[in-house]
Amino acid sequence: MTELSKSGAAVGEPTPASPAPTAFLEVRDLKVHFPTDDGLVKSVDGLSFQLEKGKTLGIVGESGSGKSVTSLGIMGLHTAGQYGKRKAQISGEIWLDGTELLSADPDHVRKLRGREMAMIFQDPLSALHPYYTIGQQIVEAYRIHHDVDKKTAKRRAVEMLDRVGIPQPDKRVDSYPHEFSGGMRQRAMIAMSLVNNPELLIADEPTTALDVTVQAQILDLIRDLQKEFGSAVIVITHDLGVVAELADDILVMYGGRCVERGPADKVFYEPRHPYTWGLLGSMPRLDREQQERLIPVKGSPPSLINIPSGCAFNPRCPYADLPKDNVTRTVRPELAEVGSRHWAACHLGTEQRERIWTEEIAPKL
Amino acid sequence: MSDDEKAVKIPAQAEGPTEGATLTKDAAPGEVLLKVTGLQKHFPIKKGLLQRQVGAVHAVDGIDFEVRSGETLGVVGESGCGKSTMGRLITRLLEPTAGKVEFQGKDITHLGVGGMRPLRRDVQMIFQDPYSSLNPRHTIGTIVGAPFKLQGVEPEGGIKKEVQRLLSVVGLNPEHYNRYPHEFSGGQRQRIGIARALALNPRLVVADEPVSALDVSIQAQVVNLLDDLQQELGLTYVIIAHDLSVVRHVSDRIAVMYLGKIVELADRDLLYKSPMHPYTKALMSAVPIPDPRRKNAKSERILLKGDVPSPISPPSGCRFHTRCWKATEVCKTTEPPLIELRPGQQVACHHPENFADQAPQDTVLLTAAKEAAELVADEVLAESAETSAAVAAEVAAEAAATPTEAAEPTEAAEPSEAAEPTEATEVAPEASEDDTPAKEK
Numbered sequence: 187m188t189e190l191s192k193s194g195a196a197v198g199e200p201t202p203a204s205p206a207p208t209a210f211l212e213v214r215d216l217k218v219h220f221p222t223d224d225g226l227v228k229s230v231d232g233l234s235f236q237l238e239k240g241k242t243l244g245i246v247g248e249s250g251s252g253k254s255v256t257s258l259g260i261m262g263l264h265t266a267g268q269y270g271k272r273k274a275q276i277s278g279e280i281w282l283d284g285t286e287l288l289s290a291d292p293d294h295v296r297k298l299r300g301r302e303m304a305m306i307f308q309d310p311l312s313a314l315h316p317y318y319t320i321g322q323q324i325v326e327a328y329r330i331h332h333d334v335d336k337k338t339a340k341r342r343a344v345e346m347l348d349r350v351g352i353p354q355p356d357k358r359v360d361s362y363p364h365e366f367s368g369g370m371r372q373r374a375m376i377a378m379s380l381v382n383n384p385e386l387l388i389a390d391e392p393t394t395a396l397d398v399t400v401q402a403q404i405l406d407l408i409r410d411l412q413k414e415f416g417s418a419v420i421v422i423t424h425d426l427g428v429v430a431e432l433a434d435d436i437l438v439m440y441g442g443r444c445v446e447r448g449p450a451d452k453v454f455y456e457p458r459h460p461y462t463w464g465l466l467g468s469m470p471r472l473d474r475e476q477q478e479r480l481i482p483v484k485g486s487p488p489s490l491i492n493i494p495s496g497c498a499f500n501p502r503c504p505y506a507d508l509p510k511d512n513v514t515r516t517v518r519p520e521l522a523e524v525g526s527r528h529w530a531a532c533h534l535g536t537e538q539r540e541r542i543w544t545e546e547i548a549p550k551l
Numbered sequence: 552m553s554d555d556e557k558a559v560k561i562p563a564q565a566e567g568p569t570e571g572a573t574l575t576k577d578a579a580p581g582e583v584l585l586k587v588t589g590l591q592k593h594f595p596i597k598k599g600l601l602q603r604q605v606g607a608v609h610a611v612d613g614i615d616f617e618v619r620s621g622e623t624l625g626v627v628g629e630s631g632c633g634k635s636t637m638g639r640l641i642t643r644l645l646e647p648t649a650g651k652v653e654f655q656g657k658d659i660t661h662l663g664v665g666g667m668r669p670l671r672r673d674v675q676m677i678f679q680d681p682y683s684s685l686n687p688r689h690t691i692g693t694i695v696g697a698p699f700k701l702q703g704v705e706p707e708g709g710i711k712k713e714v715q716r717l718l719s720v721v722g723l724n725p726e727h728y729n730r731y732p733h734e735f736s737g738g739q740r741q742r743i744g745i746a747r748a749l750a751l752n753p754r755l756v757v758a759d760e761p762v763s764a765l766d767v768s769i770q771a772q773v774v775n776l777l778d779d780l781q782q783e784l785g786l787t788y789v790i791i792a793h794d795l796s797v798v799r800h801v802s803d804r805i806a807v808m809y810l811g812k813i814v815e816l817a818d819r820d821l822l823y824k825s826p827m828h829p830y831t832k833a834l835m836s837a838v839p840i841p842d843p844r845r846k847n848a849k850s851e852r853i854l855l856k857g858d859v860p861s862p863i864s865p866p867s868g869c870r871f872h873t874r875c876w877k878a879t880e881v882c883k884t885t886e887p888p889l890i891e892l893r894p895g896q897q898v899a900c901h902h903p904e905n906f907a908d909q910a911p912q913d914t915v916l917l918t919a920a921k922e923a924a925e926l927v928a929d930e931v932l933a934e935s936a937e938t939s940a941a942v943a944a945e946v947a948a949e950a951a952a953t954p955t956e957a958a959e960p961t962e963a964a965e966p967s968e969a970a971e972p973t974e975a976t977e978v979a980p981e982a983s984e985d986d987t988p989a990k991e992k
Contacts, residue, residue, distance in 0.1 A: 248766040353857070367858045368630075397629040397793065399855045402837035406854065424767060427839030450843035466841075468771035470800035472823070473840045479778070480800065482771030486736045 207281050209236035210418050211260075211386055216278035218252070218259050225491040229255040231442040233278075234521075237435075239385060242412065242419040244433030244450070246426060246465070248487050252442040253422045257388045260420075261305055262287055262295045282386060301331045304379035308391035310371035314363040320347070321359035324378045331382050346377040350407060369400035373407065380411060387412075388420045393428060405431050426469055430454065435527075438462050441488050441498035444521060448528030458530040458539050460503045463547045474551070481550060497533060505542065509533040583656075584755055584787050585618040585641060590650035592636050596863065609862045610636040612811035613650070615889065618755065623781065623788040625802030625819075627795055627834070629859055633811040634791045638759045641789065642676050643667050654755070672702055675748040679760035681740035685732040691718070691743055692728040698750040717746040721776060738769035745776065749784070757789045762797060774801060795838050799823055804895075807831045810862055810870040813889060817896035825938075827892060827903035830871045836931075854926040856919075869901065872917065876924035876932070877902040881913040904935050907942050 207214075218230040230252040237243045245253050258264055260282075264274040280287040282302065287295055307313035315323055324343035325336060332339070340359065347355035350373040363371055372392065379387060389408060393401040409432060412419050421432050429436055429450070436453040438446040438461065446459040457463055467481030485502040488494055496515040500506040506514045514533050521529040524536055532539060593607035611633040618624050626634045639645040641652055643659060652660045659670060678684035685694055695714045699706060706713035715725035721742040732740060741761065748756055761777065762770040774797065780786060792798050798805060805822050807815040807830065815828040826832045833853040855874050860866055866873050872882040881901050889899040892906055901910040916924070924932065 248768060369858055397859075398795065398837040399629060399834060400858070401839070402852060403854055405839065406852075425839065426767075426841040430841045430843045430845075431839045433843070454841065454843050464768055468768045469841060470771075470774070470796040471841060472796045472799060472835065472838050473842060473845070476799070476820075480771035480774055482775060483768035484772075486738055486769060487766065 207236065209281075210239045210283055211237040212279075212281040213256075213260065214279040214281070216256065216259060216280065217276065218255050218264060219275040221275065222491075227490045228442050228493060229490055230259065231493070233439075233442075233444055235437055235444070235447060237386075237418045237420065239418050240412070240416045241434045242421060242432050244429030244436045245420060245422045245439060246424060246429055246436060247439035248424060250487050250490060251439040252490075253424075253439055254390050256439075257305065257390050257420060257422055260287070260386075260388065261299060261303060262292070297331070300327055300379075300384070301382045302384055303386040303388065304382065304384035306372075306375055306379050306387065306389040306392045309395050310368065310375045311363065313375060314371060316363055319360050319362055320366070320374045324359075324374075324381055327378050328381045342381060343377070346381050347374065350374070350377045350380075350411075351403070352377070368396055369403060372396060372400075372404055376404075376407065376411070380415065383415055384417060386418045386420070388422070390422045391424070392421065394423070394425070401428075408432065426454075426465060438465070441493050442490060443498065444529075444531070445499065446530040447521065448525065448530075452525060452528045456525065456528075456540075457543065458524040458528070458536070459499075459532050460505055460534075461499050462530075463543065464502070466551055467547065471551075477550075497531075505534055508538070509535075581622075582620045583617045584620045584654070585789075586651075586653040587617070587641060588615050588651045588653075590614050590637070590640055590652065591648045592633075592640055592645060593648045606863050609811050609865055611640060612862075612865065614808075614811075614813045616806055616813060616816055618787060618789060620754070620787055621781075621785055622803040623790060623801055625798035625805040626789065626791045626808060627793060627798050627805060628808035629793065629834075631810075631859055631862060632808040633862070634793075634808050635759050637808070638676070638757050638789065638791045642674050642757050643670075644676070668702075672698075672704075672751040673754040675751070675753040675756050677741075677744050677748050677756060677758040677761050680764055681737055681744055682732075682764075684744055685740060687732055690729050690731055691723075691735075694732070694743060695746045695750060698747065702751060704751065713750075714746075717750060718743075720749070720780070721746045722772075736769075737765055738772060741765060741769075741773050742776065745773075745780070749780065749786075752784070753786070755787045755789065757791070759791045760793070761790065763792060763794060770797070777801060795835060807834065810859065810865050812870055812899065813897075814871065814900070815896070815898050816889065817898075821893065821896045825905040827896060827898040827906050828871075828900045829875050829877055829902075829904055832904050832935075851928070851931065853928075853931060856923045856926055869899070873919055874923055876920050876927050878917045878920040878923075879910070879913040879915055880917065881910045883917060903939075905938050905942065908939055 214234050216230055216233045217228070220227040220229060233252070233256060235243065245256065247253050259276060260280055264276055276288060278288065282298065285298070287298070314320070321340060321343050324346060325339040328334070328339045328342055329336070344355045344359050347359055352358050352370060352373055363374070366374060392408065393404050396404060405428065408419070419432070421429060423429055433450050436448065436450050437444050438453065438459065440461050446453060446457060446462050453462060454466070457466065461483070464481075464483035468483060470477065470480060483502050488498055488501070494501050496513070496517055497503070497506070497519050500514040503514070517533070519531040519533050521531045524530050534542070590611055591613055592611040593609055595604045596606040596608065597603065598605045614637065616624070626637065628634045636645065640647050643652070643662065647660055650660070651658060654670060654674065659667065662670070692711065692714050695717055696710045699710050699713065711728065715728055718725045718727065723739060723742050723746070732743070735743065758777070762773050765773060777788065778801065781788060788801070790798065790801055799819060802819050804816065804818055806813050807822075807828065809830050815822065815826065815831045822831065823835065826835060833855050836851055836853045857874060860870070860873055868884050869875070869878070869882040869887050872878040875882065879902065885901070887899045887901050887909070889897050891897045892903060901913070902908050
């Protein structure tokens with residue numbers, strides 16, 4: 187399998203515009219804009235990150251922060267779909283295992299999709315075709331990338347269903363999606379996405395539609411499968427509990443940009459962005475003593491057509507007035523290193539943030 | 552019954568202003584406001600040309616609980632456990648199949664639309680989806696003012712003024728009176744829904760997943776708002792939610808539902824510190840903890856086998872026995888009654904966690920239980936056996952010699968009282984308030 191995928195990557199290698207990165211997946215200054223009648227929706231506006239094989243990146247943010255658009259961008263699903271008559275405007279670079287995807291031939295990207303990179307969607311009922319059996323859908327995904335007969339492919343499908351913990355896989359392979367429960371459908375979808383041993387797996391809110399007990403099963407499954415297959419995983423979620431369970435690195439998105447990125451431990455214990463503080467304070471926690479009150483973030487998420495000038499978070503930030511010269515409202519902060527492999531985009535001084543976190547925020551959590 | 556109706560209706564309409572109208576019967580905090588006994592709702596399944604009934608979905612299948620004035624009762628459970636149906640039954644948006652719902656001592660189980668109308672003032676509901684629960688063609692003023700018009704109440708200073716006051720109470724700009732729902736964000740819409748529910752100054756507010764459609768940061772705003780309103784207006788809440796951390800934050804007491812039954816009903820702190828029903832324990836262990844340092848502490852998690860069984864033909868005996876790692880023969884045959892094992896903690900289980908075994912003679916595990924136990928870490932099993940044994944020993948010690956201060960000070964008082972119900976269940980389930988009345992009907 188690995189040799190196949192490597193040869194696949196080698197075939198369509200384009201001449202790189204800038205030096206190819208060393209990381210397995212590297213996204214550089216990705217922008218995804220949608221022209222609409224009301225104006226340009228800047229869903230993702232300059233996002234960069236790297237991910238190594240065998241590691242998990244958690245992308246967190248509220249609805250409309252650009253998490254899902256990022257993942258669809260990596261999969262190359264924006265250019266494929268048209269929005270009315272207008273296409274999404276995508277710029278930047280996405281490097282997957284030495285191949286730049288945005289400038290690559292669409293046919294080549296199609297070969298990679300499902301093979302090198304696969305995706306688990308939020309709602310398995312709408313992501314699975316109601317008209318075909320689970321088996322047929324998995325077989326299709328396998329045969330597109332492997333030249334095998336139907337029998338072999340079906341054996342592979344049964345094997346995968348067994349691997350993701352579906353009971354009696356040889357019988358259930360002939361069931362239709364509606365005959366599965368929510369948790370089983372999600373398992374079937376995971377089986378389908380893993381049937382080609384992809385090296386990059388993107389899970390977009392994989393457990394949001396599921397109950398907690400089923401969620402625990404699925405999270406466990408994703409973790410075990412990652413160990414087994416050694417793939418790189420991107421988990422997109424709004425649930426900080428889920429990222430804490432799965433992710434090695436965390437990227438916090440707000441208004442289409444990354445506001446903080448770093449190892450999970452750092453982001454949870456030494457967060458350096460007021461929005462991250464807000465997220466941590468908003469969340470009732472089972473593992474702590476009862477908080478008297480939650481500390482919500484005031485206001486509501488910004489409109490992506492009219493992103494506030496300066497720091498996108500400034501209208502909701504309790505510390506927006508601390509930096510001098512009204513800089514939070516005029517200058518957009520860039521990501522700056524605040525620790526080893528830890529970046530945050532904020533105008534507040536690093537020591538100032540450290541002090542606010544340790545003195546004001548952390549004791550209340 | 553008609554007398555009772557008048558008693559509610561007359562003062563309300565005579566006095567006019569809402570405050571005077573609805574707070575006439577001031578209940579002392581702690582008084583039982585809502586009492587539910589043996590409540591059932593079965594949805595028929597019809598098939599064929601003649602639409603014969605071939606079965607029923609046992610959505611709510613015999614539940615008993617009380618809601619006291621001024622408290623918040625949280626109801627948790629997985630999807631399909633009947634918690635929303637329960638909410639709609641107590642607000643009488645659905646007609647119960649059997650059982651009894653009493654509100655302020657008055658039987659409202661089978662009141663018709665007209666009979667319920669005066670009570671609608673006292674019982675209000677907040678819905679889950681702030682997008683579909685507001686009419687897109689009405690302005691906010693019309694939506695929040697509708698309860699006044701429907702009930703024929705003329706608030707002091709006019710409806711508009713009152714609506715604007717309500718909008719400011721829930722943290723919205725009163726000048727938005729003439730705006731339409733689409734002009735608001737999800738969190739703001741939920742506030743509008745809350746303002747509408749509060750319009751007539753209700754006694755009881757039933758909130759069905761009030762925050763689950765909202766983003767984390769907004770969720771906290773609405774949770775805090777509900778908290779503040781309860782303190783200011785002395786509201787009583789029944790909050791239905793699937794998120795255990797939210798429920799812990801808002802509730803005083805919590806009911807855990809599984810397949811149409813309440814399996815555990817306890818004070819918040821007792822429930823979260825020492826859950827007794829294995830299902831409660833599994834449910835709580837499944838919540839992902841936002842703490843990356845605990846990522847590898849997998850041993851604490853109890854994974855349940857498979858899915859929730861179908862409510863069309865729920866399992867015999869204890870409904871959880873098909874997925875429980877402690878299930879024995881008695882669980883398959885006898886339904887455990889919901890009894891108070893510890894003050895403030897009612898549990899329906901033969902082999903509770905953190906407490907003495909209720910059926911110690913029955914030790915042979917079912918095959919399903921053995922499979923289920925494979926998913927539970929040995930540490931958890933060992934710890935649970937230890938605590939059960941310790942509590943059992945305490946109970947025995949308490950029974951043998953009256954007050955010995957040997958045990959831990961906190962635990963000492965509790966088992967002594969709990970020892971009595973233990974015996975009662977082993978003899979016969981006569982203490983069963985849980986399902987017997989429901990089945991007779």
